[in-house]
Amino acid sequence: MxxxxxxxxxxxxxxxxxxxxxxxIPVLEELxxxxxxxxxxxxxxxxxxxxxxEYVGRPTKLTYANRLTDHYGKAKIYLKREDLCHxxxxxxxxxxxxxxxxxxxxxxxxxxxxxxxxxxxATATACAKFGVDCIVYMGAEDMERQKLxxxxxxxxxxxxxxxxxxxxxxxxxxxxxxxxxxxNVEDTFYxxxxxxxxxxxxxxxxxxxxxxxxxxxxQLAEAEGREAPDYLLACVGGGSNAIGIFxxxxxxxxxxxxxxxxxxxxxxxxxxxxxxxxGQPGVLHGSMSYLLHNSEGQIQLAHxxxxxxxxxxxxxxxxxxxKTKRVKYxxxxxxxxxxxxxxxxxxxxxxxxxxxxxxIAYLEELMPKTSKDEIVxxxxxxxxxxxxxxxxxxx
Amino acid sequence: xxxxxxxxxxxFERHDGSEKIMSLFLTAGYPDPQATVxxxxxxxxxxxxxxxxxxxxxDPLADGPTIQYSSNVAIEQGITMKKILHIVEQxxxxxxxxxxxxxxxxxxxxxxxxxxxxxxxxxxxxxxxIPDIPxxxxxxxxxxxxxxxxxxxxxxxxxxxxxxxRKIDQQSQGFVYCVSVTGVTGAREGDEVAKSVQxxxxxxxxxxxxxxxxxxxxxxxxxxxxxxAADMDGFIVGSAxxxxxxxxxxxxxxxxxxxxFVRRLKYGKE
Numbered sequence: 001m002x003x004x005x006x007x008x009x010x011x012x013x014x015x016x017x018x019x020x021x022x023x024x025i026p027v028l029e030e031l032x033x034x035x036x037x038x039x040x041x042x043x044x045x046x047x048x049x050x051x052x053x054e055y056v057g058r059p060t061k062l063t064y065a066n067r068l069t070d071h072y073g074k075a076k077i078y079l080k081r082e083d084l085c086h087x088x089x090x091x092x093x094x095x096x097x098x099x100x101x102x103x104x105x106x107x108x109x110x111x112x113x114x115x116x117x118x119x120x121x122a123t124a125t126a127c128a129k130f131g132v133d134c135i136v137y138m139g140a141e142d143m144e145r146q147k148l149x150x151x152x153x154x155x156x157x158x159x160x161x162x163x164x165x166x167x168x169x170x171x172x173x174x175x176x177x178x179x180x181x182x183x184n185v186e187d188t189f190y191x192x193x194x195x196x197x198x199x200x201x202x203x204x205x206x207x208x209x210x211x212x213x214x215x216x217x218x219q220l221a222e223a224e225g226r227e228a229p230d231y232l233l234a235c236v237g238g239g240s241n242a243i244g245i246f247x248x249x250x251x252x253x254x255x256x257x258x259x260x261x262x263x264x265x266x267x268x269x270x271x272x273x274x275x276x277x278x279g280q281p282g283v284l285h286g287s288m289s290y291l292l293h294n295s296e297g298q299i300q301l302a303h304x305x306x307x308x309x310x311x312x313x314x315x316x317x318x319x320x321x322x323k324t325k326r327v328k329y330x331x332x333x334x335x336x337x338x339x340x341x342x343x344x345x346x347x348x349x350x351x352x353x354x355x356x357x358x359x360i361a362y363l364e365e366l367m368p369k370t371s372k373d374e375i376v377x378x379x380x381x382x383x384x385x386x387x388x389x390x391x392x393x394x395x
Numbered sequence: 396x397x398x399x400x401x402x403x404x405x406x407f408e409r410h411d412g413s414e415k416i417m418s419l420f421l422t423a424g425y426p427d428p429q430a431t432v433x434x435x436x437x438x439x440x441x442x443x444x445x446x447x448x449x450x451x452x453x454d455p456l457a458d459g460p461t462i463q464y465s466s467n468v469a470i471e472q473g474i475t476m477k478k479i480l481h482i483v484e485q486x487x488x489x490x491x492x493x494x495x496x497x498x499x500x501x502x503x504x505x506x507x508x509x510x511x512x513x514x515x516x517x518x519x520x521x522x523x524x525i526p527d528i529p530x531x532x533x534x535x536x537x538x539x540x541x542x543x544x545x546x547x548x549x550x551x552x553x554x555x556x557x558x559x560x561r562k563i564d565q566q567s568q569g570f571v572y573c574v575s576v577t578g579v580t581g582a583r584e585g586d587e588v589a590k591s592v593q594x595x596x597x598x599x600x601x602x603x604x605x606x607x608x609x610x611x612x613x614x615x616x617x618x619x620x621x622x623x624a625a626d627m628d629g630f631i632v633g634s635a636x637x638x639x640x641x642x643x644x645x646x647x648x649x650x651x652x653x654x655x656f657v658r659r660l661k662y663g664k665e
Binding site for chain 2: 009025171178184281297
């Protein structure tokens with residue numbers, strides 16, 4: 001099965017596209033041309049991979065989780081250790097890629113949105129490393145919930161602008177970043193933090209994260225003599241870490257992929273972020289994808305214990321992979337995620353991010369169906385230090 | 396139902412250029428649905444030629460604080476697409492003022508494109524402006540709108556190339572909406588708008604030749620409008636109108652204050 005999406009119009013089946021005001025069309029065209037040129041340029045690739053190696057700390061390890069494997073007594077479980085990236089999560093892969101592109105385009109003002117603060121911290125980090133001005137939009141409510149990350153960004157020299165419009169969370173921070181962008185199109189580069197937004201962002205962000213899956217292929221071949229596992233697991237909010245590990249395996253039909261989204265208090269309650277489980281297609285932040293919205297098309301507030309999954313949309317490519325059933329998406333509740341945090345901490349000595357814990361929690365359901373000669377790879381997308389406040393309140 | 400005599404087309408046919416056509420943007424359901432009906436009916440008596448009725452959306456990413464505010468108020472008070480269409484229906488009982496529905500695509504998609512175009516045409520809507528549908532994405536709406544005789548009006552911006560302006564002019568029906576400055580909707584300082592706008596206006600004149608040209612974004616006074624729209628067919632005011640409503644509502648006589656503002660916009664000092 002050959003997979004070569006998106007189309008040149010930026011579509012993954014019915015999903016994707018460029019649903020943006022006219023002002024942004026020339027900007028997106030300029031970005032797409034610059035991105036394609038850079039991505040196919042050996043000098044750019046060399047510089048990007050050198051930074052991933054020397055600064056981010058790649059390749060990240062593929063760790064055999066022996067005690068977790070013994071816990072279930074079924075398939076072997078490996079962890080792809082994105083938690084070992086500089087700044088503590090995979091987000092930095094993309095921030096480094098986009099800032100290199102911004103430099104190449106001569107844009108010296110960087111803006112970004114952030115929810116939990118992980119993408120904000122990654123962007124602030126990249127901007128400090130390159131000596132570039134950076135403004136991060138963050139919902140006032142999220143700033144309260146994630147004070148430590150606000151302090152980290154400020155220490156890195158970034159201006160954190162509180163967003164008081166709407167629900168004061170990630171979707172509103174994204175609106176505000178887009179408003180800044182349409183006002184300052186000439187000199188500003190918008191570093192989007194997930195595989196969302198108008199084309200070419202979902203493609204570009206995916207490709208800056210595909211290094212996760214590319215490395216996994218090589219590392220698994222060394223460890224097990226085969227590049228492809230039987231199962232791949234990753235958590236999904238916007239979907240950047242998941243697409244990073246899934247994408248290099250999409251054509252391997254034997255690999256069963258699972259994306260774990262946040263059910264919050266339950267996908268059948270109104271406190272949920274289970275976009276693919278209960279959402280309907282629509283347009284938010286520049287692309288067509290599944291969304292949580294009411295019968296009038298007004299966007300609903302998402303809920304998850306994990307701030308990084310607390311978003312009422314999802315990347316368009318995930319909508320496509322869901323619709324075609326190439327990837328199975330399941331919803332994990334807040335309580336299940338908390339169990340996942342405990343399980344990995346106690347068996348492997350790794351405290352995972354609450355986002356990652358959603359993928360771990362699914363092992364309860366998956367593992368009994370596996371056999372001893374099979375292999376599971378789970379993308380350990382981030383570490384849990386940032387979540388210790390929430391974890392200690394809920395344990 | 397094919398509308399053979401579109402009210403927007405008639406408006407521009409009648410227009411002799413002696414004064415600028417004035418279009419006002421108003422959020423449907425702000426300050427409340429009945430007030431929206433009353434305002435539109437009053438507009439017609441106070442020099443307004445065209446009404447852009449905003450369909451509120453929870454995430455208006457191309458709008459500044461003013462229209463974010465009026466959209467939120469309308470949504471919190473329970474505005475729905477059905478209620479918006481009913482506002483038009485009520486106006487149509489008494490008035491033939493051209494009405495354009497303007498808003499983001501998501502509420503339209505959720506209502507259903509086919510049902511939306513059918514119901515909008517039936518209550519007497521004359522055109523659509525959907526800012527997050529650039530010509531690239533027009534396929535999602537074009538066919539159904541055409542079937543119901545609803546023109547789609549597209550926008551050009553200061554960073555739109557000459558070639559693209561010509562392409563947009565070909566696809567746009569009714570008029571071309573010229574966004575005078577980059578940025579979100581909202582009142583700006585007059586000087587700021589004036590500085591960069593003339594170069595843009597000159598390019599619009601050269602490239603938009605099929606359609607009438609209306610200019611908007613950042614116009615808040617008669618003087619702004621006369622200067623910026625000097626070479627255009629008319630101008631559009633939105634945020635400054637809503638700010639005026641916000642300033643006076645719900646004092647006694649607030650509508651008269653709004654109508655006085657509208658007359659000043661069109662005719663200058665009284």
